[in-house]
Amino acid sequence: MAEGKRAKTYHFHPEWEEDYFFVYSHSKPVCLICNATVALAKKGNLERHFKTVHGSYERDFPAKTPLRATKVRDLKAQLSARQSIFTKPKTQGKAATIASYRVSHILAKHKKPFNDGDMVKEAFLEAADSLFDDFKNKTEIMKAIKEVQLSRNTTTRRCERMAVDVEEQLREDIDACECFSLQFDESTDTVDVVQLCVFIRMVFEDMSAKEELLTLLPLKGHTRGEDIFNAFMGFVSETTLPLFKLISITTDGAPAMMGRTSGFIALCKESESFPDILNYHCIIHKQALCGKILNMKEVMDIAMKIVNLLLHTDFRWLSSGKFLSRFTELLPEIKDFLKLSKHVDYHTKLEDHQWLLDVSFLTDLTAELNELNLELQGKGKDVVNMMSSVNTFKSKLQLMSSRLQRGNLRNFPHMQAELQRQGKGVTQLDSARYEEHVQSISSEFVRRFTDFASIEPVASYMCYPFAASIDVGDIAAKVKSLFDLESSALEDEILTLQNDIEIKARSTSAQPGEHVVFWKLLVEEKYPNLRRCALNLTALFGSTYLCESAFSHMKIIKSKYRSTMTDDHLAACLRLATSSYTPNYEKLASSSQCQVSH
Structure with a gap:
């Protein structure tokens, strides 16, 4: 069959502007005199229109004269002015809409009510009135600010749409990531609705990790394991979450989560929708439980009663370490106050040398526990980082115990100061009494972190794979047990890596301060199982810190002043407040009706 005849392409020539009073605008020739358009940019079409409709212009403005050139220039300016009447409001409207999205995002980030948008606009106008007083275009600036849409309803819609946009970005990352882990926790909001918070930690091909709020699910009825499971599976079904990428789940250790038969984790492991997953009790919760093993309730209770007496009220102490530290620092002033009061019993207790030593010991030990607790908190901490901190603390407890045996109070400055106040030496201290408490905490750490x-052995190997004492078979077996990878293939890859001169050289060539992710150096085709192990290990959550942090945000967002906030709006605001994603303002504005504020 003969090839079809190609359509001829016509090009507009600049000289036709003066010859025929035509310009090329919006892909069509436009007559400067009557604004008529011609379908094709053909010389004959333009010439016919000019001579037929505007013949007088040929006589009044002769060709090739300055008069004609001036007329063409004037008509072009008039056309541009007419076109700008339609384009300028559209541009201004879009700019006002983008500004509206940006301000709404800031309000959501700072957990402010939707109706604060009007307040921000009012403050902006007041500031601009004096800030731009000497600017020639002050009127235009003030007009632009007034056009920003920040009413309560508009700010609400902006937050809804931005939350959807951020969630879409999260979906794209979930699809792109190699694997992910989840952390679950629940808490009640201001109106006693139980909210199930789920965070996700995604790991990508380049070994980078990202942590985001996955969802906030209200549990309106019971909060049993099956209720949590059903609510989460409803979310999985609705969003088609790729559960085959799931590596582990971390929870707070509550019976509804960890129950052996009907707990959430047990139901996940029974379900065919879930792969074989690891599950962990939050390390921060474990650490807090270890601290409670201290059998010094009498000391703490008396100190609490004295302080509550001084303040004439009961307090819920958020940090026993800080409380005890302040108590010991203010002990002389407290004694003076109690001397003047009628509470002789408490004053007598403050003269008991043994009780004062116990308080000093408890102050020092809780300070150490608080330091560990703070070290475990924070975003971006995987299980390997947290295990390292816990192991360091366990070793520190052993060192503290051995120092107490030798009469060394380096780790107990408050107790040492108390001994000096009492005029006693270290030899007069009952070290065994306090060593027993340190050992009990140490044993509890070992028991709870089994x-x-x-x-631990897998993490140790992955952090330093070139140690001479590595047992290839043992490491391969442990990795297989942890992540269900092929043992024989792992042994081959471990041996190959140990003898890979190039990789070994590149892994040790980093300068101090450079953050080089070693496992990015490994080629997927050569080390598929070791790369998979590194990805899975990087994905593991160590705690439910992100959920606990989100609940702090939730209490501010849905306060007693916003108690009627819907669950959807709470989820949207919490997502914007916690997310590291930036909404696509340009895209959101382009899909909105960009009208200025009235």
Whole structure:
């Protein structure tokens, strides 16, 4: 069959502007005199229109004269002015809409009510009135600010749409990531609705990780394990979450989560929708439980009663370490106050040398526990980082115990100061009494962290794979047990890596201060199982810190002044407040009706 005849392409020539009073605008020739358009940019079409309709212009403005050139220039300016009447409002409207989205995002980030948008606009106008007083275009600036749409309803819609946009970005990352882990926790909001918070930690091909709020699910009825499971599976079904990428789940250890038969984790492991997953009790919760093993309730209770007496009220102390530190620092003033009061019993207790030593010991030990607690908190901490902190603290407890045996109070400055106040030496201290408490905490740490014992050898190897004492078979077996990878293939890859001169050289060539992710150096085709192990290990959550942090945000967002906030709006605001994603303002404004504020 003969090839079809191609359509001829016509090009507009600049000289036709003066010859025929035509310009090329919006892909069509436009007559400067009558604004008529011609379908094709053909010389004959333009010439016919000019001579037929505007013949007098040929006589009044002769060709090739300055008069004609001036007329063409004037008509072009008039056309541009007419076109700008339609384009300028559209541009201004879009700019006002983008500004509206940006301000709404800031309000959501700072957990402010939707109706604060009007307040921001009012403050902006007041500031601009004096700030731009000497600017020639002050009127235009003030007009632009007034056009920003920040009413309560508009700010609400902006937050809804931005939350959807951020969630879409999250979906794209979930699809792109290699694997992910989840953390679950629940808390009640201001109106006693139980909110199930789920965070996700995604790991990508380049070994980078990202942590985001996955969802906030209200539990309107019961909060049993099956209720949590059903609510989450409803979310999975609705969003088609790729559960085959799931590596582990971290929870707060509540019975509804960890129950052996009907707990959430047990139901996940029974379900065919879930792969074989690891599950962990939050390390921060474990650490807090270890601290409670201290059998010094009498000391703490008396100190609390004295302080509550001084303040004439009961307090819920958020940090026992800080409380005890302040108590010991103000002990002389407290004694003076109690001397003047009628509470002789408490004053007598403050003269008891043994009780004062116990308080000093408890102050020093809780300070150490608080330091560990703070070290475990924060975003971006995986299980390997947190295990390292816990292991360091366990070793520190052993060192503290051995120092107490030798009469060394380096780790107990408050107790040492109390001994000096009493005029006693270290030899007069009953070290065994306090060493027993340190050992009990140390034993509790060992007992509670046994479920992380399977990770530690694998993490140690992955952090330094070139140690001479590595047992290839043992490491391969432990990795297989942890992540269900092929043992024989792992042994081959471990041996290959140990003898890979190039990789070994590149792994040790980094300068101090450079953050080089070693496992990015490994080629997927050569080390598929070791790369998979590194990805899975990087994905593991160590705590439910992000959920606890989100609940702090939730209490501010849905306060007693916003108690009627819907669950959807709470989820949207919480997502914007916690997310590291930036909404696509340009895209959102382009899909909105960009009208200025009335």
